[in-house]
Amino acid sequence: MKRAQNDVEELSYLQKMTYNYVNEFCQLSLEDSLKFRNELIEKFEIPIEIATQIVDLRDLPSIIEELDIFFTKSSIRLSDEQKQQLLELILSYKEKITEEE
Secondary structure (H helix, E strand, C coil): CHHHHHHHHCCCHHCCCCHHHHHCCCCCCCCHHHHHHHCCCCHHCHHHHHHHHHHHHHCCCCCHHHHHHHHHCCCCCCHHHHHHHHHHHHHHHEEEEEEHH
């Protein structure tokens, strides 16, 4: 812990700001975030930009209507079944966040 604190103290101003932002707003670990993003891309063929936006949310979507917002300006069209599967995946990560708190 002390080493991690020393590492943070050695960061530049911009690096410290980024570090603080990540610790304040990112709900998932780096490993879980990357895994989640990759699942969104591979299982649902979601562009990396949209997948990253979903993963970066402080409060992940809980209903399909909240998911639809991400696809309004996209050429991606998911069937109702795909939307339900996507929501189930998101909710599984949302549960993981709740367990870690």
